[in-house]
Amino acid sequence: MSRRKKIYEGKAKILYEGPEPGTIVQYFKDDATAFNGEKHATLEGKGVLNNRISEHIMLGLQRIGIPTHFIKRLNMREQLIRQCEIIPLEIVVRNVAAGSISKRLGIEEGQPLPRPIVEYYFKKDELGDPMISEEHINAFGWAAPHEMDEMVTTALRVNDFLSGLFTGAGIRLVDFKLEFGRVFDGEMQRVILADEISPDSCRLWDMESNEKLDKDRFRRDLGNVTEAYAEVARRLGIMRQNNVVAVANDEGTS
Numbered sequence: 050m051s052r053r054k055k056i057y058e059g060k061a062k063i064l065y066e067g068p069e070p071g072t073i074v075q076y077f078k079d080d081a082t083a084f085n086g087e088k089h090a091t092l093e094g095k096g097v098l099n100n101r102i103s104e105h106i107m108l109g110l111q112r113i114g115i116p117t118h119f120i121k122r123l124n125m126r127e128q129l130i131r132q133c134e135i136i137p138l139e140i141v142v143r144n145v146a147a148g149s150i151s152k153r154l155g156i157e158e159g160q161p162l163p164r165p166i167v168e169y170y171f172k173k174d175e176l177g178d179p180m181i182s183e184e185h186i187n188a189f190g191w192a193a194p195h196e197m198d199e200m201v202t203t204a205l206r207v208n209d210f211l212s213g214l215f216t217g218a219g220i221r222l223v224d225f226k227l228e229f230g231r232v233f234d235g236e237m238q239r240v241i242l243a244d245e246i247s248p249d250s251c252r253l254w255d256m257e258s259n260e261k262l263d264k265d266r267f268r269r270d271l272g273n274v275t276e277a278y279a280e281v282a283r284r285l286g287i288m289r290q291n292n293v294v295a296v297a298n299d300e301g302t303s
């Protein structure tokens with residue numbers, strides 16, 4: 050790792066300079082944080098699982114024509130990604146009430162929403178990522194109106210794709226968070242999907258039992274966090290067996 054220049058270290062990932070200009074190496078840590086960093090733990094194997102799950106999802110999205118920053122997985126914990134200028138927004142899509150919408154609007158967790166709801170949050174740790182409206186985004190110029198159109202359309206396409214993918218695995222996609230970045234393709238500037246899509250950024254419930262298979266296991270002290278992530282990977286066909294070691298052992302054969 051020391052051979053590479055660290056560009057940025059976040060709560061769950063580290064970014065290193067990539068081998069070619071315009072590329073970055075995204076390293077998945079085992080660290081988990083919640084409540085704006087107040088709660089912290091190391092969950093052995095989480096980074097390996099998120100690297101694989103996010104790769105699987107990004108490749109699936111690329112296959113249906115959604116541009117993403119993902120280039121290729123390098124090893125157990127790292128993937129090569131396209132450098133982009135991260136737009137300081139979190140785009141959340143919800144299908145079922147849970148978490149902050151339940152608290153804010155008094156809707157019981159588990160209540161299906163009448164239609165997918167798209168929300169925006171300003172990416173600012175110091176402020177605890179406050180919820181914002183399109184008015185704020187326009188007024189402060191955080192994203193241009195055509196970029197907003199692109200992000201919302203893409204977020205809804207991602208929702209359709211992921212809902213189908215997870216339904217096939219016996220999992221309900223409750224909600225998820227996306228981040229986007231700007232890239233230049235010749236003269237053209239456009240937005241692409243960035244960051245990761247994993248049980249850290251999605252709420253995933255078992256279709257039958259409603260058991261949580263996502264980061265809420267950590268936020269709410271439910272235990273067996275990595276086991277739940279491994280179960281998601283297993284059901285998506287990423288892992289042959291239901292254990293983290295299988296992911297590690299897979300490396301030589303994939």
Ligand code: UDP
Nearest residue numbers: 141147148149150224225226249250251252
């Ligand atoms: N989320 C995320 N990062 C954040 C905030 C939310 O990945 O900084 C995800 C979260 O895992 C969930 C969805 O976005 O899948 C909606 O989160 P919510 O607004 O309910 O916030 P929370 O209850 O997680 O604080």
